[in-house]
Amino acid sequence: MYTIVDMSEGERRDADRKERVIHTRVAEDLDEEIKRRAQSLGVSVSNLVRNILQNAIGLVEDIVADGAEAVQAARRAGTSPPTASDPRLLGWQSAVLAVNAVCERCNGLLPRGTRAAIALLSSPAPPRFRCERCVEEEPTDHGPQAPHD
Ligand SMILES: [Zn+2]
Numbered sequence: 001m002y003t004i005v006d007m008s009e010g011e012r013r014d015a016d017r018k019e020r021v022i023h024t025r026v027a028e029d030l031d032e033e034i035k036r037r038a039q040s041l042g043v044s045v046s047n048l049v050r051n052i053l054q055n056a057i058g059l060v061e062d063i064v065a066d067g068a069e070a071v072q073a074a075r076r077a078g079t080s081p082p083t084a085s086d087p088r089l090l091g092w093q094s095a096v097l098a099v100n101a102v103c104e105r106c107n108g109l110l111p112r113g114t115r116a117a118i119a120l121l122s123s124p125a126p127p128r129f130r131c132e133r134c135v136e137e138e139p140t141d142h143g144p145q146a147p148h149d
Contacts (some may be wrong), residue, residue, distance in 0.1 A: 032147040041100045041111055051102055092117035092135045100131040105138065 026034075038045045095118050101110040108131045110116040117135040119128035 014086075037109055041109060043100065069112035088143075089141050090120040090122055092130065092139060093120050094132065097129075103134055104128050104132040105130050105134040 003135070034049065035045055038047070043051075094115060097112050097114055097116050099112055100112050101116065102108070103110055103116070108129060110129055115132065117130045117132055119130070
């Protein structure tokens with residue numbers, strides 16, 4: 001067993017967004033796998049774990065390490081990032097990623113340079129990514145739906 005400590009970036013506390021430190025025990029091989037993936041993606045273990053957790057719980061923001069900085073830069077500049085209340089999912093665009101991302105459905109890592117799907121939305125919103133397999137299995141937001149008449 002192994003304990004990960006200091007999962008938040010304590011020195012970077014925004015007043016409007018409190019961060020807590022979560023301590024958790026993980027098996028040693030999981031710890032090594034997390035470190036290996038973080039290194040291959042060029043992100044910190046803390047960032048990787050946070051992104052996976054946010055994605056698993058459905059807080060789909062700051063999934064992309066590169067995107068997170070853009071969002072924070074926008075906040076600093078006083079302009080709010082696009083937050084359309086309910087953008088409709090129009091489809092999935094296959095692309096070669098220029099950033100590291102995480103599949104929103106299966107949490108699979110999507111490293112920069114690999115092919116993945118990016119959501120096309122009806123209004124501006126934070127980017128959403130899926131691996132191509134998840135798009136094939138479930139192209140909609142809410143599972144297979146009955147066709148309209
Ligand atoms: Zn997936």
